[in-house]
Amino acid sequence: DGGITQSPKYLFRKEGQNVTLSCEQNLNHDAMYWYRQDPGQGLRLIYYSQIVNDFQKGDIAEGYSVSREKKESFPLTVTSAQKNPTAFYLCASSTERGYTGELFFGEGSRLTVL
Amino acid sequence: AQSVAQPEDQVNVAEGNPLTVKCTYSVSGNPYLFWYVQYPNRGLQFLLKYITGDNLVKGSYGFEAEFNKSQTSFHLKKPSALVSDSALYFCAVKGNTGKLIFGQGTTLQVKP
Numbered sequence: 506d507g508g509i510t511q512s513p514k515y516l517f518r519k520e521g522q523n524v525t526l527s528c529e530q531n532l533n534h535d536a537m538y539w540y541r542q543d544p545g546q547g548l549r550l551i552y553y554s555q556i557v558n559d560f561q562k563g564d565i566a567e568g569y570s571v572s573r574e575k576k577e578s579f580p581l582t583v584t585s586a587q588k589n590p591t592a593f594y595l596c597a598s599s600t601e602r603g604y605t606g607e608l609f610f611g612e613g614s615r616l617t618v619l
Numbered sequence: 620a621q622s623v624a625q626p627e628d629q630v631n632v633a634e635g636n637p638l639t640v641k642c643t644y645s646v647s648g649n650p651y652l653f654w655y656v657q658y659p660n661r662g663l664q665f666l667l668k669y670i671t672g673d674n675l676v677k678g679s680y681g682f683e684a685e686f687n688k689s690q691t692s693f694h695l696k697k698p699s700a701l702v703s704d705s706a707l708y709f710c711a712v713k714g715n716t717g718k719l720i721f722g723q724g725t726t727l728q729v730k731p
Contacts, residue, residue, distance in 0.1 A: 507660075545628070547709060547721040548663075563718070595662055607653070608719070610662030 507532045511596050511611035518583075518590070518618050526581045526614045528596035533564060533601065537579040538608065542593040553593075554579055585618060591618045621646045621714040626720035631728055632700045640695040640725050642710030651713035652693040654684055661710060669693060690728075691703070700729045724726050 516612040518524045523530045530537065536555045550563030554573040569588025573579055579598075583590045593615050597608040626645045630688025632638045640716040644650055651670055655663040674686045684695045693710060 511662075544722055547723040549721075552716060553718075564661075593660075597663075607665035607668065608655075608663070610664070612662050613660065615660070 509596055509598055509609055509611035511614050512595075514612065514614060516614060516616045518616060521585045522596055523582055523584050524602045524616065526583070526594055526596075526616070528581065528611060529577055530579075530598045530609075532598055532600070532609060533575060533576070534598035535576070535611070536598060537573070538597045538599075539563075539569070539571065539579070539581045540595040540597065542595055542613075548595065551581065590616055592616060621712070621716075623710055623720050623721060623722040625708075625710055625725045627725050628723075629726040629728060632727070634643050634702050634729050634731050636702040637697050638697050638704070638727065638729070640708050640710075640727060642693045642695065642722060643691050644693060644710075644712045645691060646654050646712055647715055647718075650693075652684075652686065653711040653713075653719070654678065654682070654693075654695050655709045655711065656680075657709065666695070666708075700727075702729050702731055705729045 512527045518558040529599050539551040542548050551569050553562035553569040557576050560573050570582045593613050595613050596611045599608050620674045624643045636688045638687040653668045666682050667676050668677045669676045669686045677683045682697050685695050709724050711719050
């Protein structure tokens with residue numbers, strides 16, 4: 506079945522470590538997104554990519570990095586520069602670049618910094 | 620400033636009763652509006668959207684939403700709630716920068 510796969514589902518990290526969250530989609534979508542979800546704050550956009558080899562910062566990009574070398578993959582690295590990385594991270598994709606279409610979300614990755 | 624507001628953190632309704640989850644927005648121009656649902660520890664699922672046309676939009680699982688331009692609202696409704704509708708609901712609007720702006724979410728609790 507087509508969809509978005511995020512891994513790992515749960516991740517624990519020590520302070521000072523970088524971690525990479527995987528996001529893979531087989532929907533043939535051009536656009537992909539990373540959101541951060543914190544309780545009571547809704548979703549905040551970290552990075553997005555509308556085409557391979559191109560990506561833009563969202564509203565809270567500091568301390569994060571991404572790459573888009575393949576259409577199917579959009580990994581997110583949470584670096585040690587991110588001051589408060591404990592959160593639920595959601596990857597999404599869309600067939601339409603202008604946010605006029607629906608977003609398809611993965612199941613999320615919960616990162617906890619110990 | 621562009622924004623989305625969901626004024627209720629939680630909505631409680633008895634099974635079988637109608638439900639409404641409120642959403643108001645602030646963007647210039649014609650808005651693109653969306654509702655998503657999230658079950659615990661899961662990703663969001665698309666319910667419905669308004670782009671243009673009829674102000675009453677029908678979506679998945681029996682949900683519908685009414686666009687009201689004068690009140691800048693896009694309330695989510697369902698005629699008869701189910702216990703399985705209990706979840707976190709997000710309203711979202713396409714902002715003037717082209718990005719999607721999400722509300723903070725409303726927890727819907729449907730009691731048997």
